[in-house]
Amino acid sequence: MAFKIAVVSGKGGTGKTTVSVSLSNYFQRLWGAAVHLVDCDVEEPNTALFFPEKNMRSVAPVYQEIPETDLERCTFCRECSTYCSYNAIVVLPSVKFAQVDPNLCHSCGACLHACKEDALHLYQKQVGELRHYKVGATLKISEAELTIGSAMQTFLIRELKKTIGGDSDLIIYDAPPGMSCSVVATLSDVDLVLVVAEPTPFGVHDMCLTLDLLKELDLPHGVVVNKAGMGNDQIYEVLERYQTPVFGRIPFNRDFAHAYAQGLLSSLDDDPMLKWFRRILFEIERRMPAYERVDHSER
Ligand code: SF4
Numbered sequence: 001m002a003f004k005i006a007v008v009s010g011k012g013g014t015g016k017t018t019v020s021v022s023l024s025n026y027f028q029r030l031w032g033a034a035v036h037l038v039d040c041d042v043e044e045p046n047t048a049l050f051f052p053e054k055n056m057r058s059v060a061p062v063y064q065e066i067p068e069t070d071l072e073r074c075t076f077c078r079e080c081s082t083y084c085s086y087n088a089i090v091v092l093p094s095v096k097f098a099q100v101d102p103n104l105c106h107s108c109g110a111c112l113h114a115c116k117e118d119a120l121h122l123y124q125k126q127v128g129e130l131r132h133y134k135v136g137a138t139l140k141i142s143e144a145e146l147t148i149g150s151a152m153q154t155f156l157i158r159e160l161k162k163t164i165g166g167d168s169d170l171i172i173y174d175a176p177p178g179m180s181c182s183v184v185a186t187l188s189d190v191d192l193v194l195v196v197a198e199p200t201p202f203g204v205h206d207m208c209l210t211l212d213l214l215k216e217l218d219l220p221h222g223v224v225v226n227k228a229g230m231g232n233d234q235i236y237e238v239l240e241r242y243q244t245p246v247f248g249r250i251p252f253n254r255d256f257a258h259a260y261a262q263g264l265l266s267s268l269d270d271d272p273m274l275k276w277f278r279r280i281l282f283e284i285e286r287r288m289p290a291y292e293r294v295d296h297s298e299r
């Protein structure tokens, strides 16, 4: 069974996608591992852009079932709106008005059970699109993109995750930035979480929020300090207080950033970041159940 890693960050712009994409690259290059990279930032998926040589395997729309009121049958009793925990139904008996707001509906089905008049019927609304790619023999990439105007981020992430599995050694989820429900949806069922943080006051503040969430969810995790060397050392004092391991430090490197921006990840002969990522891979490997069974002498 594949080992599942989520890469998260308390705020955008910390280099979370850089780390996700780089880990996929290094796991293949150094381990020969089959990797499935999954972009869960459904509002702005960009992971696949780093692989211009990718081949599309499939693309499919994602639909959500939304109830619609049949005003011929509706008695405007308001039972459905009482049952709806998401305040998605408005019923105004005085003007014989009843409507479901598709942007608030979570397709829980409660209103359908509540209605005794059989006045609610389901219709399908497209909320996004799933795309699956392949890059060479050992890398799969999957992403979902939310339809403009839809607010079904968590629903779409769950639908995306249902399609992930199969024969990969590792699944790497590139989480949405921040601390939203979408991040929690991404974290369900993962084995390990990497928190990418910058050593700046804002970076430390947002990292602490993420660490609090991970403790609440009781998920194994560690921190990767990106752009290490800038800011100050406060982040390491905070991590000691949280008793959170540092999986690695990644200093800013202009050559790497330039090559990375052009999608040259796999062709870097003289790789300036290799030694920094080796440490991160080692920390991940130590936490994998198969670690004891692997021959480490070649790595
Ligand atoms: S429960 Fe049924 S009948 Fe009552 S307001 Fe809702 S849709 Fe209309």
Ligand code: SF4
Pocket (backbone or CB within 6 Å): 067, 083, 084, 085, 086, 087, 088, 089, 100, 104, 105, 106, 107, 108, 109, 110, 111, 112
């Ligand atoms: S399906 Fe659930 S969320 Fe949607 S309108 Fe009905 S009760 Fe509300």
